[in-house]
Amino acid sequence: HIELSKDFFEEQIKITGHHTHKNDQLCVGMIFLPRNDYGAQEACRTIVEHELLSNNFYIFGWRHVPVKAKVLGIKANDTRPEIEQILFSPIVKTGSEELEKNIYIVRKKIEKKITQSQLKDFYISSISSRSIIYKGMFLAEHLSDFYPDLLDKRFVSRFSIFHQRYSTNTFPSWELAQPFRILAHNGEINTLKGNVNWMKTHEQGLESDLYPNIEDLKPILKSGSSDTACLDAVFELLTRSGRLLPLVKMMLMPEAWSKRSKIIPQAYRDMYNYLNSVIEPWDGPAAIAATDGNWILAATDRNGLRPLRYTITKDKILFAGSETGMVPVQEENIIYRGRVGPGQMIAVNLDEGVYYNDKKIKDFLSKNPIYKKFSQNLIEISKKFNNLEEFNLSEGDELRQKQYAAGISIEDLEMILHPMVEDKKEAVGSMGDDTPAAVLSDIYRPLSHFFRQNFSQVTNPPIDSLRENRVMSLNTRIGNLQNILGEDLFNKKSYLLESPVLSNAQFKKLFEVLNDEYREIDCTFDAEDSEINLKKELKRIQTEAEIAVREGAKHIILTDEKISAKKIGIPIILATGAVQTHLVNHGLRKFTSLNIKSAECLDVHYFAVLIGVGATTVNPYLAFDCIYQRYQKKIFGKLTFTECVSNYIKAVNDGLLKVMSKLGISVISSYRGGLNFSGLGLSRALVAEYFPGMYSKISGIGVSGIEKMIRTQHQKAFRGNVISLPIGGFYKFRKGGEQHSNQAMTMHMLQTAVATDSYDLYKKYSKIINEQHPLNLRDLLDFNLIKKPILIEEVESITNIRKRFGSGSMSLGALSKEAHETLAIAMNRIGGASCSGEGGEDARRAIPKENGDNANSRVKQIASARFGVTAEYLNNCDEIEIKISQGAKPGEGGQLPGFKVTAEIATLRHSTPGVTLISPPPHHDIYSIEDLSQLIYDLKQINPKAKIGVKLVSSTGIGTIAAGVAKAKADVILISGHSGGTGASPLTSVKYAGLPWEIGLTEANQILTLNGLRHEVILRTDGGIKTGRD
Template sequence: NFYHYQSLVMEPWDGPAAIVFTDGRYLGASLDRNGLRPLRYKVYADGTVIGASEAGLIAPWGSPLVKAGRLGPGRMIALDLNNGTFLDDADCKQVLAERRDYGSFLGEAVRDLHTLAKSKARVPTPVADSVAHQIAFGADLEERDLILSPMANTAMEALGSMGDDTPLAALSRRPRLLYSYFKQLFAQVTNPPIDPIRESLVMSLTNYIGGQIGIYETLQDKRTFLQVDTPVLLPHEFEEIPAHFTDKLVQLDATFPVNAGPASLEPALRAIAEVAVKAVRDQGARVVVISDRSANANRAAMPMLLAVGAVHQALVRAGLRLRCGIVAETGEARDVHQLACLIGYGATAVYPWLAYEILRDLHAGGKLDPKVDLAKACENYRKAAGKGLLKIMSKMGISTLLSYQGAQVFEALGVGDKVVDDCFSGTPSPIGGVGYEDIAGETLRRHARAWPTAGGAELSNEGWYLVNKKGDGEVHGWSPKVVAGMGKFLKSGGDAAGWADWKTASEEHAPVTIKDLLRIRFAKEAIALDQVESAKEIRQRFTTAGMSLGAISPEAHECLAVAMNRIGGKSNSGEGGEDPRRFRPLENGDNANSAIKQVASGRFGVTAEYLASAKEIEIKIAQGAKPGEGGQLPGHKVSPLIATLRYSVPGVTLISPPPHHDIYSIEDLAQLIFDLKCVNPRAKICVKLVSCSGVGTVAAGVAKAYADVILISGHEGGTGASPLSSVKNAGSAWEIGIAEAHQVLMMNDLRSRVTLRTDGGMKTGRDIVIAAILGAEEFNFGTAALIAAGCAMFRVCHLNTCPVGVATQRDDLRAKFRGKPENVIHFFNAVAEDVRVILAKLGKRSIDEIVGRTELLEFVPDAENPKTAKLRLDGLLFNPDPMGDASRIHTRERNNSPGHELCLDDVILQDARHVLVHKTQPFKATYKVRNVHRNVGTRLAGEIAYIHGNRGLPPGILDLTFEGSSGQSFGTFCVQGMTLRLIGEANDYVGKGMNSGEIIIRPSADTTFAWHENIIMGNTCLYGATGGSLFAAGRAGERFSVRNSGATAVVEGVGDHGCEYMTAGTVVVLGPVGRNFAAGMSGGLAFVWDPERKLDDLFNSEMVSLEAIKEAEESAALKSLVAHHAEVTGSPHAAALVKRWEKAVGEFRRVTPLPSAGVTPQVFRYQPASIA
């Protein structure tokens, strides 16, 4: 009740944050609601309490240690300095919750809208002039078929593939809805996105209609509020709102007269904003309904986004916004992005009346699933919209709709300053753009089609998602003509005439991206071509995008790798791992090893050997097609081979977590970069970002975190599977991102430390030269390289039906693959030669000479599209160093931290070098550690893997003991042959990415507290582990064993989200678990000692079930594992359980993936490894 009441006062705030506070009497600490920061504390017998983000920050205290604990998500501790008492979370919250009678107030003040409206009709009534309204509000046949039908049939968003190759809204010659000018922002590096699938328990779409309670108001307030569980209202729910608020509701007409022309929109907007302010201020209105239902032949609907934004901002400026709710009744918002825009700019709830009318029309025409009646179709649509909203919120790291409403987490691409200031105050709009009359003009163009002066109105296919085969839809950069032209060029053997034809087809079309509005300023006198750097040198700047083995076929994946290795470029493995046989040369002498190995949030196939085989390791923070979301591989593409390489289960869909669970801040990214530089000191580390406003600041942070390469991807993407709303509406243009990153790095004297790379629809030499002038030194190709390898752009990658064998795992279709490395090489040769020709015309001898030289470009608006003349590209072409004093390119070979070489593993490697070489004489040693010793064992593991692969060394041959408080990433990427014992405590990321070996952690022998009741290691341990064993005599923090793909672990308690998204391995928990245990667990087994039967309320039942241990064989195996744990750690708790095993085994719960998750039942077996 306390939290429920507070949600009416103020929205929740998301982290990451660990906060220390005091008011003079209380000194306390609190953690964010999702547990995204670590906070460890120790309580000593003399009353001393030490809390910090890491264990071991202060040397051992003189007094005996009483408790070693951690703060969990949303938890708090405090010290009452007046009476010297320690207050735990329950103590703190109880004091607050008992101050007022919140329950009685809520019982009278809050009404559930769904319950109130339950008795009303649940289907929409027909709309007059339905087709005209659909045209006027921007609906078309494609939206009906591709977007709304899947939502109504399946309650899921529609998927698509191959990215977005249509013009930005500001560049389109066709009238676009205002929503398409706005791009969703997303978290990258500075805070994490949230996983709305596996961690849905922290997400909420609940909102309240009727305003908010003031911070200083009392509980005597007699107002009532309507609670909505989702902001997308069904017809009968919307009808209930006026009945509840009666005279406290004002309705605004969001239309304007057609005959008054475009100039009438702005005054009409101002008028409804004034009415809203007056109604709330003078009449006490608590609900403002903004409606476009009265649109007709004579009155055009205002863009609802403008109307909501104008009213919201007017109320904010008048200091009245918290007194009322805003409900949008609109025909214009139908897909999840449009709904998100309205809520993000102030709407409390949305009634999408035309969406329901279209569903009624589809149902009546027999175009929906016959098993789905109209009421169910509307409910499914709402569910799909709700899931989409959760996804959009979560990609910014926002968990609740209350926090998202009015947060304005968008950027505008092509909206003018006046409109932004009036309606979307504070929204970044980096290139300026359209004003009120331009927006009204596009609205009136649609209106004229809807109510033509002669003849009837007909729905068209605008071709915004897929190419309109009739040729009268939106422009596509990868049109059939362009794709076919590539085929002709390659069939010609890569001759110059074929390239010229393809280049013409690729470049001579209506503008699609910002680069199409830029003209290269050639020199008055060209230089001879033989003075320009060679194609061979230029090709070394080319890379192919991270396309996973799984998204594309093994044949296509290998074709790209062989081609890039032949020309000295670099191919990228993508996030699906790679077959180890490719790490060595092929029989014909070719090299099929991807030079760039990607590390993504799912950590599929990431082992020490995989990383050791790389020339460059790319950390994929985000991807252009769906930034803020994880990679997605449909279950029908997870073949046995793909499942083996990803350490997962065949046939089970794989959706990577949106966040890297070891990157919740820039400091965490620095730690992961250090992890990777330790495991493979030969490789450069690249961080992949997606273009958006502020990406330059992020890039500066990444450079300071010691990345060597920064890739700025454009929003175009080129994905194998992604929600269409993400493909179209998230991320910004690469031109904006690379220019901003380059400029910010130069202004902060960081440009010389990193290589800048970019991608986004690269095709020809012109694209490369423009990218270089804006700041890029290297150039990434995705779609173009794939087409050169045989892709025919059927855009069915997500369906596993690629007819040319490029993007499928079906054996029959893979057999149709005809791609050749030679064709890929022909393409890159032609691009390189094209670059040389342009450089010669510029009078420049190399790409280095043009990097950042923005005076070589000029802005040329599209003569056939007046709104492009409103764009402002001066920021894009800004020169931060007009004197030319600063470096415009990277000049350092490596961007390493000054203390990079201060690594304990260097000492260990020197001591044990003979073991790595000869693999015979066992080596034992003991070392002291402190928390400044990060990555203990990581460099050792990388060196073993580099020499011997994942086979490693004989088991137990390296037996290393460490004493003290270890720093972050203890035992990361551990391999066979390594036994690491830690006597003391560890911080976060223990055993991350381990493939084999054994890690043992226990407190020191003189510890007097109960080991199993105290914390011994931090968060996100065993993240992405693919094998090996971990035994810890104490408790772990949050997200223990997240993405475990094969490791065995015994631990004596875990925090929230334990075993999240586990696909293989065994985890035994001899103590309490936190909330959401086993969420998304599709493989492996977990055993939890649960004598009080609390697990029923704590596990996530979506993919697993709880069972008793019934098989004698399994009981014996579990006993053996627990006994081994007791033996190697000395755990008294484990020993006690073994001693009374016949009774204790009945207190265990077996956590088993459901058969529906694609897993066959298995019996647990265990054979302990011998310990030297």
Template sequence: MFNQKIIEQASGKLTGSLTKSSSLVSIEKERDACGVGFIADVNNIANHKIVVQALEALTCMEHRGACSADRDSGDGAGITTAIPWNLFQSGLKDKGIIIQKNESIGVGMLFLPTSKLQESKKIIENVLKEENLEVVGWRLVPTVEEVLGKQAYLNKPHVEQMFCRSSNLSKNELEQQLFLVRKKIERYIGINGKEWAHEFYVCSLSCYTIVYKGMMRSAVLGQFYQDLYHSEYTSSFAIYHRRFSTNTMPKWPLAQPMRFISHNGEINTLLGNLNWMRSREPLLKSPIWKNRIDELKPITNKDNSDSANLDAAVELLIASGRSAEEALMILVPEAFQNQPEFNKNTEISDFYEYYSGLQEPWDGPALVVFTDGKVIGATLDRNGLRPARYVITKDNLVIVSSESGVVQVEPSNIKSKGRLGPGQMISVDIISHKILNNKEIKTSVAGKTPYGDLLKESRQILGHQAFFSEQQVESKKLMQLQTAFGYTNEDVELVIEHMASQGKEPTFCMGDDIPLAILSEKSHILYDYFKQRFAQVTNPAIDPLRESLVMSLTIQIGHKSNLLDDQPVLAKHIKLDSPIINEGELNAILESKLSCAHINTIFKVEKGPNDFKKQIEQLCESASQAILSGNNILILSDKNDILESEKVSIPPLLAAGAVHHHLINKGLRQDASIIIETAQCWSTHHFACLIGYGASAICPYLAFETARHWWSNPKTKMLMSKGRLPACNIQEAQANYKKAVEAGLLKILSKMGISLLSSYHGAQIFEILGLGSEVVNFAFKGTTSQIGGLSMEELGQETVNIHSKAFSQVKTKKLANYGFVQYRPGGEYHINNPEMSKALHQAVRGYNPEYYNSYQRLLQNRPPTALRDLLKLKSNKQPIAIDKVESMENILHKFCTGGMSLGALSRETHETLAIAMNRIGGKSNSGEGGEDPVRFKVLNDVNESGNSDLLPHLKGLRNGDTASSAIKQIASGRFGVTPEYLMNAKQLEIKIAQGAKPGEGGQLPGKKISPYIATLRKCKPGVPLISPPPHHDIYSIEDLSQLIFDLHQINPTAKISVKLVSEIGIGTIAAGVAKGNADIIQISGHDGGTGASPLSSIKHAGSPWELGLSEVHQLLAENQLRDRVTLRVDGGLRTGSDIVLAAIMGAEEFGFGTIAMIATGCIMARICHTNKCPVGVATQREELRARFSGVPEALVNFFLFIGNEVREILASLGYKSLDEITGQNHLLIKNTDIELAKTRGIELNSLININTHTWTKFNSVHTNGPVMDDDILAIPEINDAIKLENEVAKHFKIANTNRTVGTRLSGVIAQKYGNEGFKGLIKLNFYGSAGQSFGAFLASGVNLKLMGEANDYVGKGMNGGSIIIVPPAGTTYEDNNQVIIGNTCLYGATGGYLFAQGQAGERFAVRNSLAKSVVEGVGDHACEYMTGGTIVVLGKAGRNVGAGMTGGLAYFLDEENKFIERVNSEIVKVQRVITKAGEQQLKNLIENHSAKTGSLKAHNILENWNTYLPQFWQVVPPSEANIEETNTAYSSNTITAY
């Protein structure tokens, strides 16, 4: 606690070290997550107990929140209740103020500026007077400041309450009037530029509710606000919220609840939502507001958080007459397209379909709790990416929370227990005393209006139109057109033709090793300056293939109507199933009932590039005039009959963005949709950019024409006839291309965690690298461009340069190949070029300094390629002798290799890398895929030839070598992650993203799954393995904190690192990671390598590590978090100079990937993804692996060269160590000797701004503090059982705050015995509600039994033992219909048993390898990505069962005959249990379940076996199709009849 005396002594001077705001952080970059919930009395009986219970629930979820740098100022905690009139009555009576029962009185809970208190109160009173409302009085809120943390205290506002009343308005009318009042107050303060505006905040202003909140920990809330523990503070409901924010400086208004909602989540589409809300404002009308609607604007505010803006949108709808439930249904819609339940309730899908034409979803993972004071409810996002458990009691309480067990309820008082599934809602109407479930709410809301009939009247669905069956352009003209619009030979052959042939995006490998577009001497099209953003940590990516049921490319075009109409009338519009339209579909739109304007996007060059901007402004004016003339479709087209040298097409992205923002500014954006008809769009990235900047549909006519010409080429037809290309006709070729683009678009959406194209539309989810502020503010306003770049004139010049190549005097028969993808002599510069590789190989094979110097010169003299090439070193110190510099050994300890998996790499390469790094004291990284335990041993049998019987396939070994990777990676697939694996690590790396394909998962093809790889990954040989795009236990920052906790729990001596990829806003994410107790943060650059990735991801995702590292270092230092973590960087590091520059920008450790592979023998053949590596580096084929010639010494030599170069540079700068220069960016200046071909507008301030903050270097390992496992391990009998392999049983009480129980015990066992060596038996019995990760990474020989319930991640990564969970004694509800465990249980489990007498949540057994389990119901996505084990479900299942399931078996009881429609049949097949072996396997598991849990359901099934057996389905992936449990041909006994 922060002592008052210290505050007085400080006299306000503490602000020197604790700044009030961060210059590096804007609200829009901030990310947060939290714990949230509500308690409500159905009968609306107010009491103090509910308030106390809410405060206790907050305290029980303290671990879901975080604190600022002082470790005491919470990120936020708060509570919303009914207004406690009894408490206020007694206080106001003393002032002579009497409040009459049912009087229309509003209460404002206000944060006021301490320095301008009277001025701010006067403004409030004046506005209230203007609105004919009487200020009844003011009340100083009693607080105890001493309990606040230091930073919270320094930023503390004055907290006061204001009471006002109306003599003529009803409560509901006054509630609406108070909304208007608040908006007027905020507008007045903002318009008049009050310097204290940021200190003024209205927590609540209402007749019904009041909000108490602040920057504090959960336990402090009730201590600070003395009202909350006052016995007269009574309420019939309470909403509570504990915040975990990536923003580290206290901002009291950002604490939650907001005025109407409490939001645990992330709005991925925020910028688009804000732009569309702004564009919607001119259309807003309502009889409630009459002519005062403008006084409510702006509705949202880009300077506010995503939660605050969502709250503002909810508030607008509620205040304008919508119910709270309807408002949330409109803004956060359910995924209704693939809901079997809606087949019988079409009114619900009609409602959602109807509003999809009026309001784009606020998309992202979210649990939203809401209230208007009359209804209290909660809703979950469409993907179900936040936990939400509920309990309904017999005494009419409803409790909803992020975790179960936070409110203590006697088991005998529980009426029912459950969870909210994806998109579901629950509400309590305390006026009518009703509890409404999801179906009841939505049927009621949707049934008020015949939305289906309205849709039929207003909507036209654009049917598919045939692709052209003949070429439209002759071949000679085609090439000229392609050249004029920037096509290269690679674009046609590697992208368009591949997509037309295969129906999918091209895959490539390694990384992007060419210069950034702004640094390149070659002309680039505009799209190349845009980088796609992606989800990491704070929200998850989505799998667009296996979870396509929640995704949609549907978009609607035409005029948008007024959202606030009681029964909005949809304007005529057209629904498109896809934004990619062919020429026939464009013609159909032109011939529709909508009015279309065709606007040519030609730039006449006679006045030169300096006229470029003016002509685009004229284009924008033409667009607005077309709308004013009555058009509601604008077709921006660069299509012309004649190609002329003096008429250049404006880049379609520039045209789209400029028109989009122009129309927003003119208030016309909702009146029309933009369609782009363009030749310059062929890659998935291009389409994403156009849609992101406002285009509703794109007709890529030249790409389709290119596909037609490819199909018509005799060479293509010959290859098809010989079977070397898939056969197709000309229309199928175009359909394939469109299919590939659509799949690529879904992947781009999904990597940001966005499900719907309508949410991505206009959301501008990009980062710009290389465009100046003039261009950005003109066409891409709101998008970050950190380094500046091209002006409008320079962009115009580059556009002209590309166009002019089509009129070159040099005649060629082929398109130019600039080598942007593949290295070619004379093409674009590639860092990883043959000359460089050759010099390096010569240098490291025998330690040849002369060749290393050649290698060094090649890289030093390269053209500007990376941002660091624009910098040079400058030191005011005198050089020192090299023997004064820190030792080579110290420097080498800071080096690591990248996370390259065994599977992508050959065994030989992987082990050679590890041995080399261990020799120098560095760290190799296992990548995902596990590691052979034989590698954990130290070699002592190496002969004179350098060979060992332990690792006979390796050369150049020495006694004392070890092949164990010091860093063990935990990736999304969790392959091979066992207790033994985790215990044999010095560091444990959580791989969030990969530089070459951030936001995406991966797939190791079956041909790379050799028997050896299959053994390590706990799967079957030859079966493809899928790594999901997200970690399914990391959907938020608090989830990452939980996984860090889990890993610290099992191996308390290992440092935990988190690997992120550089992008704008990474600093705020890193702040959250640091607060989540990570030890190391790794920042990867966009140019990192990969074994396989979509080409568009390699080229267009992520940003340079220089930007990410600088942002992370500076933000952490500024916010006093820098001393909590070590920073590591990787991505294209190749020289000692790179190391020094990275250190100056803040790095303390350094990762090497591609270059380490080259040093070990890679020749950059760039065919890693084919399994045909000619030198055995990246293949599993034995005959190719035999060619591997690498030895550890070569890599050791490379690092010796690097280390020596680092020492030489340090000496020249006058510094003794890397630590001395870490973060000292005053040593960097811009290299003015470099002249770029395109611009002088590059700005490097973010890299060279001098950082004055200091910090203490972090060296230790964070701890979890006292945990239950410590108490368990302190019991002598437990220790004896481990040591002597005895049997022991113990009993414990458990609460939700006891997390990851059994895990540290398992680590101790695995350390001593490995995965399977322990022969003892430890039985631990628990009573209560277990916290997250109960039984995670459980070891063999440990049995956990829980009488109660458990939260998310039960049995995560368990390797053995058993977990049994049964309801507590005294329950009277039906066990099998109640939720007993949470989401994502058995994730990555490699063995053991789980028996749960009740239902599980979403994603049960996701990526299960070998565990066996019986549960009595599951949510959506059960058995997703499963590769082994056996699952039995004795109850209902959610949707998408078996998606991505490549191994194992699952049995589902289907009593309602609805199971088949819930299965994702892409991979698995579903059949009845047809063999005796299958029947026996099923029966044995149910018998075990019955015996261990006492399940009545299981008992009944066994007693009536012949009745129930025919109701079971068996889910069978291809790898299990030919075994005795599934196939009669392999079984001696077949079930012929039931």
């Protein structure tokens, strides 16, 4: 991305037979056209010309851009577009900013017409009077080989933005190559789904005097764009609407300031308060270089997890990039070297020729007086919550019936609620999940069970919510989301909460403060009216919400408090999704907050789903009734009821931070409405209507199925003889509860078969497992047998088949020394492979025993903490496995308490006995696919004979990640299922994070095949595999 060379392009215009005049404002569009469809090419040119001529531009002509295709790879050349430039100028001379704005409008009109005409493979790389972009799918060193234009000495520019990458979260394509029109970006936008959803809302309210017909600019975000392309489109909208480029950076990628507010200047606090109320942050591990032609800047996001270093020379040249030695500079010519810290930026005003460091930029921008006025109107409601007296709403039979109707079991109260109140933290469990997916269950499961949490792996790192808490925030703003192109927000009252989770007393106080600006909508329906069904009731709720907003309600309350014998509660997640989607589609969501009073909401996952589908605040009133019931029975010891409520909210808040951190998301406003889940067993029609944008790979239950489910549960709850709640059995096997694949009888049968070497008993065991009620997706599949079987001699031998087996990657510490060694010996005996896990391994085990047994683990694991990793460790193996995620808690780290760190474990892990050992959520040297590639290269240098494997967890989009890992030169990719075991993990992670391996393995296989990479890697899987059929 460089400045336009006027001399060069004036000569190209002469070649077309035209002449330029001294005052002509020369403009050039760099355009990709469909190469092999000449009719489509001509149609595209016609649209471009028509829009330029219709908007008072004079066209000099088209120029075929010379290229050398021989430097391209096969796929890049097959998809190569026809690359042409259109040369034009405005008929009436105008100011530079006005001209760029007019060109922007024309480009948006062209893109809209192209889409309406259903023309494919058209893309405007750049169109400007200031700069031009040359980009494509080729190696970085071939840029000037492919585009000989760039070798012309007349290409002189005050700036240059250069970017090289390989596609990791999208399919490679010419139009998605970087740089984009404003920026180039190294990293990934973790908050993308939420940002895209909220932009649909912002789009509806766009207003600006600069754009008399604002509809010309819509849609702002193009479907199918990459995260960087989306961020670039919003950067472009805001800069072309009159905002300075550095200010746009602070709006979209602010620094982490809320927990440092007492040590930063008041003017900064006022500015950030204002900017954070205008638009949600676009967070991620990100370093950007950006220009609007007037300013050029280099910046990082709040976490600073992408390197960005810079050098300033005596001849006033600024170099900034992800690598220090990117451009060779003589040492004696350097004035200053530095790095751009988290949330910081450096910039140059090109017209002034002035360099701005981070402080100078923020001092300059924070002088706007509207920021102070806005802060004076910001009401911090949380300060009004001091000394509130908590209360409950229901007791006795009424409480028990509501609990039953909401699907709350005794197990939920004892295993989930109790630890949250007593310990202020989520309940922790071990091993994996051996219960059926909700859609396969025979017992009532709340709608939250159909949502699986997404998480970060490889292409972007998760955050450590405990040790990086300073960059995270649950601050929740209540009030209109104003026009993002205007500056009228400072007159409006805005409200700030420290958390979206509110107690009964806090919720009551909030709406006392909000006075009469809210409308309450009943989310129950008549149990006895045969004319009523769930579909109609969802439509009623949507209509009531729309009318309320149109009549001026600034806050909507969705409540199921009226649940009774005559009233059935609608799953509040479904109601919230319905209202959120309806208001977004009608351009009304920005005018109101969405506040939830829920009976079903109990565990952290339910809160995460509610906020993820769009809730602003949540009041789990029935959870507080449950707490009060147990408080009255003195179950919580000396804790007061208010302390019990406070502890529970603290546990939920920490849990929400944990869920966000798995995605690498720092602030709740960027998580809200992002639908960062994968549906499992929800019908695609239901998802498309109420949760658009969420993936549901396996279709299933729809609105009518949910209605049948809640009606049945309601009848059981209010049948009149409910003495106690259901036992549960979701977390632990209970007779009469949820089904588990690991049951006492079958486990005893397996252990006996192994101990007595009884193949017949094993066959009985496997028959029971294979014929039990379907618990897994694979249980729904059957073999497509052929009529004439082949001879057994033609089948791969048992010896070879056993070489494909591996044991789990449990470390010494999670397993005893005896168990760990025994597994290794057994796997070595059969020719399989055991994995050391992340806890290191005694080098003496590499020496065979006297009887010939070998206790050495053939696979050595490298995890985020690098415990026990030495050169000797890495050379005592046939394979090295890099653990990115594990099935039981993807996106999370681990912690071995000090009392478990014995002298032996400390020796193996090169640590100190008694000191707590922490495995951070990310590898701190793997923040991108390029970093992973570097580690794989390094490991191959230290042990050239070993295969290098990468352990991932099944998730939506795993195929594209697997393709990136294959490009990084991994030899093995392991796709773990969600049901894997662990030493300890929050129960909500064990139960709700990740997908079955059947989905991930299938997707990885398909995408690797489509990209021509399948033959490059061994695909492996694990997670709950028990029999030959599995």
